[in-house]
Amino acid sequence: MKKKLKILFFGTSRFALYHLKTLIKNKYNIIGIFTKLNKRFNKEYYSKIKIINKKYNIPIYSPKSIKELNNIKKIYYFDIDLIITVSYGLIIPKKILKIPKINSINIHASLLPKWRGAAPIQRSIQNGDNKSGISIIQMNDKLDEGDILYKKTCKIKKKDNSESLTKKLMKLGSKSMLKIIKKIKNKKIIPIKQNNLKATYAYKIKKKEAKINWHKNSKEIERNIRAFNPWPVCYFKLNKIKIKLWKANILEKKNNKKSFKKGQIISINKNGIKIILNDGILNLKVIQIPGKKKMEIKNLILSNKKWFKIGDILN
Incomplete structure (x- = not known):
């Protein structure tokens, strides 16, 4: 039949x-x-x-x-x-x-x-x-x-x-x-x-939605990262260089680091790059530098070129 x-x-x-x-x-x-x-x-x-x-x-x-x-x-x-x-x-x-x-x-x-x-x-x-x-x-x-x-x-x-x-x-x-x-x-x-x-x-996804706004709360940013993986892929800029963010996780609900600005790096280690937000800390786990394959942060920090440093503000 x-x-x-x-x-x-x-x-x-x-x-x-x-x-x-x-x-x-x-x-x-x-x-x-x-x-x-x-x-x-x-x-x-x-x-x-x-x-x-x-x-x-x-x-x-x-x-x-x-x-x-x-x-x-x-x-x-x-x-x-x-x-x-x-x-x-x-x-x-x-x-x-x-x-x-x-x-x-x-x-x-x-x-x-x-x-x-x-x-x-x-x-x-x-x-x-x-x-x-x-x-x-x-x-x-x-x-x-x-x-x-x-x-x-x-x-x-x-x-x-x-x-x-x-x-x-x-x-x-x-x-x-x-x-x-x-x-x-x-x-x-x-x-x-x-x-x-x-x-x-x-509504249809627009590429401009993938640009991370560090003034948003941690849940909203983390959801966007997952929603836009594998396309169009969330990204931010550092020193005018566009860097794709494939994976991140939320570490804390609150923080007392008033001296830091939103989107600022407060820590870098093999477990990730920690970014200050309104309501806590977002930990970047997998990124992609222009011209390179996506990589885990633990592999990135072992490379010769130091892309990130504490105090940098992402935009």
Whole structure:
């Protein structure tokens, strides 16, 4: 039965690619892939989607806008049972969503209606949420507002960053997707409307957000570091040199060092570089100097060049 179900897939990220590979592995019949290809900015994804194209002879379409998507006339003649969308990047017009015989569904990396939009994983970590999850919805022509078909919760651990949480949700999402396809086909699901009054929005990440503001509290900075790992990666400047900060931890809730300024280095040792903040001390653990690989502080202080010294103020 799986082989007969004809699926049109829409997706543009590593998260989407994992779901696509799951469908192929489980021998679902993918009749076309719609994606936003960009060889220059996403080389890894571009190369992997091209491999799928060649290996399985699945046609790929890459419209750059909703208007261009609407103008692909062939799509209206596809014999489609199901549309599956995973972080595609364009809102699919209603007339396309109505083409499949069974349904059009979207796999979203949050517990809707919380964190609708482009960056649910990053925003949940940034917000200090203790849980995330997967929502599978019946699509409409609005942003993540469709009726909910299925939800599955996932804990966010204190050390989770966007990379680790993405991996958890990819696995959870793909398992949930396979489960829900069977239920949809057998008409065993009752859609539940979202409560729009409880909706929050995960706005697209901008590079400028990654610049650390040392006047913010320690929890906010530490969450940003995890939320923006692996992209765009938090950073600060020292002597006009941009230094990326990959990992840090909070050491104290309070401090009595009134003589120090916010963002100032008060200690350097193999355990980290300690920075004074409003509400305590942030300990820098892993950084990246321009032109170098990221490294732990214990390795950095063994190098010949002394990048940091006590009293330096980061900005």
